[in-house]
Amino acid sequence: MILDKKLKSLIVLLAFMMAIGVLAGCTQTNVTETDRQEVDASNEEVKQILTLGAQNDLKSGSEGSSLVFDFMTVFEEDMDTAPGLVASWEIKNDGQTYILKLQEGVKFHNGKDFTAEVAKFSIEYWGPYANANYPKYLKGINVLDDTTLEINFEKTFTPFLMELAGIRGTLQDTVDDKGNIIDWYGTGPFVLKDYSKDQKAVLEVNADYWNKEKIPSLQELVWQTIPNENARVMALKSGQVDAIGVTEHHISMPYTVVNELENTPGIKILKPSEKSLNTTETYVFNYKKGPLTDLNLRKAIVHAIDRETLTAKLLHNIPTPTGHFVLPEYIDGPKNVEEYSYNPQLAKEALEAAGYKTINANGIAEKDGKPLQITLLARNDQMARDVAVFMQSNLKEVGIDLVIDSIDKNIFDEKAEKGDFDIAYTHAWTVPPARYMQWRGLSDGYDVHGTGFKVDSKIETLVETVLTTTDKQAYDKAWEEIWKLQYSFYPGTSLFVRARVFAFKENVSGLYFHPRVSTIDLSGVTIK
Secondary structure, X not given: OHHXXXXXXXXXXXXXXXXXXXXXXXXXXXXXXXXXHHHHHHHOOOXXXXXXXXXXXXXXXXXXXXXXXXXXXXXXXOOOEEEOOXXXXXXXXXXXXXXXXXXXXXXOOOOOEOOHHHHHHHHHHHHHHOOOOHHHHEEEEEEEEOOEEEEEEOOOOOOHHHHHHHOEOOXXXXXXXXXXXXXXXXXXXXXXXXXXXXXXXXXXXXXXXOOHHHOOOOOEXXXXXXXXXXXXXXXXXXXXXXXXXXXXXXXXXOHHHHHHHHOOXXXXXXXXXXXXXXXXXXXXXXXXXXXXXXXXXXXXXXXXXXXXXXXXXXXXXXXXXXOOOOOOOOOOOOOOOOOOOXXXXXXXXXXXXXXXXXXXXXXXXXXOOEEOEEEEEEEOOHHHXXXXXXXXXHHHHHOXXXXXXXXXXXXXXXXXXXXXXXXXXXXXXXXXXXXXXXXXXXXXXXXXXXEOOOOOXXXXXXXXXXXXXXXXXXXXXXXXXXXXXXXXXXXXXXXXXXXXXXXXXXXXXXXXXXXXXXXXXXXXXXXX
């Protein structure tokens, strides 16, 4: 009987333990399934598709082409020249001969090879369209073999490698005779797959890209054209696009919304470091005709503008105020001249020196009974209009009546080319400044950017020295003289250093500011 009781107790205990085991097994099974689902979700690959909100069409500027085409050389962070499609080089004959060794195994998106013949054509073809100086001095190009070129100049030409950073590698049958790309077959990291003018472009990663270190993680890139700046901001907020500001070499959103976006959940802001600030917001004067042929009037305007207050109150301290065309710390920058500064007393004295010695009831200076009125040709976007109104207020304080002509680009270009302005927004000075001097410093005529910066006949000789001398002392002296001539002439004025801003979803990483402002490098970008 006692044995039966013990047996029954043992059976009950075993049954209880089995029940606990079953429950534990069931519980463990449930946890495992949950964990597996979580692991599966975390391991699910996020589609690497990036959509950029762009101000302009993909094919309208060099930003878009930098995704599809490669350059012969590239700029590094310190603006030194590094290999691109040109892998290495040797300089001979005191800078009159360059031996270029090309990258091997490079193919265009249509399967054709990048050869020395293609490189020769590209260098000869693109020079005149890239604001390059070398075509003027080029003697000839010899193809030594499939991957080697010999470039000969009539005389020493020192900035050749730098200028190659603006030369794309293109096939002869993909361009026309006016500097336009007809068929977008490049050697670059992205392949153009679908394109609707002024609407959208779709690009796929070039899985066979020759520069293995720069193959993007992105599978696809969508270039969504949204011309209106406020519409682009709304597209980012709504999730229609992943990033804005990336596709332009200048700030393309109102400064007033940058802080707002910075405080918007799910959106991040990227601002440039000091070393990335290399272009300035610049206005040029019509010193060829009209009231601003008078140097004293130009001087008055330069010293009437309060750049510090402009950037602090109107632009939320995002750009850096400057009266320099190019920052002095950059290579060949204006290190020997005084920066244009806010000095209303000096501005008033300059007005008097110009003969405007009386002020009428409206606070405007007069000469021979005529009030001083000048016209500003401004872009038709929010920031440009805001800056124009600020300038108008500053100039009114010293006695100048500024009339703002804020118009769309086509009309702007037409008026600028005719010289129908007194002050015009102009293309920023860029670094290195030698390229800008060749482009806009060797002409005092009009173009779509207003008046050129050839302020003295000596400029041509000085630029020639900069381009051809191997004497460092002569080179530096030429730049000193160029800057003295520019600043003493008062051909225009800068207001602030342009601060490009990227705004993007928080799941986007790897964006950065390329030292060549019109180049987009997405090699490090990932979508999380």
